[in-house]
Amino acid sequence: MALKAAEINESTRWQDLTEGLKIFEPASSRLFETGEWRTMTPVLDTETCTQCLLCVPYCPDSSIPVRDGKRGAFDLDHCKGCGICAAACPFGAITMKEGR
């Protein structure tokens, strides 16, 4: 059985790496936490948010989850803090705060 991405790291032996470096599962990048890159963090004011969802498609990091027609909290494990969502919000419900 080929290893899963979670079992592969930079000390894996050559015998154990997947053949041709192919990966046999979807979306293994979720294991890689790009949230560590962040220097600015988006903060959502749920009072001001109208749930228009205009911020959602502008997120380059798929870090604004939507369930039942409503956006949830930012996925801070992956959000890189680019701030586009704050610019996309017509109501000023998202502000960028210094730091992680």
Next chain:
Amino acid sequence: MNATTFDYKEIQGREERLAPGHRLCAGCGATIAVRNVLKALHPGDHAVVGNATGCLEVSSYTYPYTAYEDSYIHSAFENAGATLSGVETAYRVLKKKGKIGADYKFITFGGDGGTYDIGLQSLSGAMERGHDMVYVCYDNGAYMNTGIQRSSATPPFADTTTTPAGKVSAGKPQPRKDLAAIMAAHNIPYVGQTTFIGNMKDLYTKSERAIYTEGPAFLNIMAPCPRGWRYEAPELIAICKAAVETCYWPLFEVVEGKWSLNYEPKKKLPIEEFLKRQGRFKHLFTPENEHCIGEFQAEVDRRWEELLARCAQ
């Protein structure tokens, strides 16, 4: 999906097909393009995603981490068209032979370097042969992955690392190649050009048409690059809007050879509105280079008139 059936909230509620954890820069426009094109796939439909070498490739499938929910293939820089045409052909044969059951859609992504330049032949061949696939160019107007070298999609006067603005140079001397028109000249069923505007209805509608039109389709998406264009990431929205309102990046489509404009600004803004937001054009706002802005404007005007004439036919 059309004007009456467009359901923005339903689309936003669809499962992500581009997972987080990829290593593209914060604020990357290419990622926004890919994520939203893939959202146009109907829930439950299968797809194979192709990719030319570039920023997207090295950052979205960095071993062992694939950012794709769907099957994905990359093989080289200049061959995304040919590679996916092989996948699509295999699909048709295996389906006919009863070796596979599910229906699949085929979507490949390439940057402008991999599409306008080194991959143009492979793309042209794939489109001419009529494979049922979509080629999506995320056009950020330079070879960003190797460090912002000019491509044939780079706008005139842009300061890139191979057309640097200097004492005797005002940046890239040539205008942009008109790739959408070249693709339309292949007489394929669908060509569309779009970018990120408002609720992205234009992008979703075109992506869905491109994916669900039988036969080859080409989609050109302007995808700003904060590093290469030199702007602060949140400016992306204003830049895309300016690109459309100045008619630098018109939204149009060519369906079965028929050109149509999808948006006409009420008042066409001067090109400075697009240029002034980007560091790569900063050198134009000096007394000695002012004339370049006039030349840029003249080129935008000429192309806009040409597009209006095509759409009026």
Next chain:
Amino acid sequence: MAVRTRMSGNEAVSHAIRQISPDVMPAFPITPSTEIPQYISTMIANGEIDTEFIPVESEHSAMSAAIGAGAAGARVFTATSSAGLALMWEVVYVAASSRLPLVMAVVNRGLTGPLNINAEHSDSMGARDSGWIQIYAENNQEAYDNMLQAYRIAEHAEVHLPVMICQDGFITSHAVENISLLEDEPVKKFVGEYEPEHFLLNEKEPMAVGPYAVSNYCMEAKKAQAEAMIRAKKVILDVAREFEELSGRTYGFYEAYRMEDAEYAVVAIGSVCGTTKDAVDRLREAGVKAGLVKVRVFRPFPGEELAEALRGCKAVAIMDRCESYSGEGGPLGAELTAAMYRAKLAAETVNIVYGLSGRDVRVEDMERVYDDLRKMAEEGLRFAQYPYLGLRE
């Protein structure tokens, strides 16, 4: 029941492909391999096979489409020559590193400079380090037989590497000779159905092909690929044994022709071996202990086995239909000499470049080679540099 008939090397390969009926064949026209896509397109047009032909716009796209189709789960075939293979170069490596069991007929022709369309091995020899298995044929029969064995080797779970089936341009590809063909059903049974474990179009298991890999993964991946090439040696012999049961024809890494007590040996690849066999027969009649080692498998390189076949020889001529511009000779010369050194052979060796761009080689030419070998062993003849056979000077 074997079918005895006459056909060219290109026809023979195409006939094998008709019997195998692969799923996808992308190809681009180039002399002298063009006939193969022509024959196969005609079979498709007449409904004889259900292969999908992709008329690509270049060889680079032929190999790229082959990679796409192979990764998608199809059995794939393509054919090319010379500059066509050179244009594929980049993706030829990708096919191997992606561990795709593609098969490509290479109809050997010289690389351009000057432009010429005739037989030479510079095309496939240039791709010798690309990670493809390379099997060479002396004649149409071998081209056919090798093609029938190719998918069994490529698709073997211990291998998963692409295979080039090589034959000499025009000399083999276009010359019509007698051939013994197998019937369709036993061939289909021998080749079997292709059932990949992982493929892009498996709805139950999305997969990703062609990553960016950092240095800490690349070296291990290359080692795994190199080991697969080494494992291919056993698989090549196993498949050959099974093929022998089917056809009665024997194959291995090489063919030893009258080598039992040979003192003077020629080592060569391809059609020149037929000519050399005639020279050996004539010399044997005259009492000269001449022999020939015909290399069939060049990748993986059977260095140890070849050296062993040459043990006991006084002098060996290693023939290259390819100039490598190293100043030292050709690729077979370099690799075999190294293998002989490791095997501690004491034979004198000379590396001879011959037949470039289709230059004719006659039986008399080969007899002279054997005469030089005798002089090397008995009279101390030495060549200042690696010689060209039949060069005007």
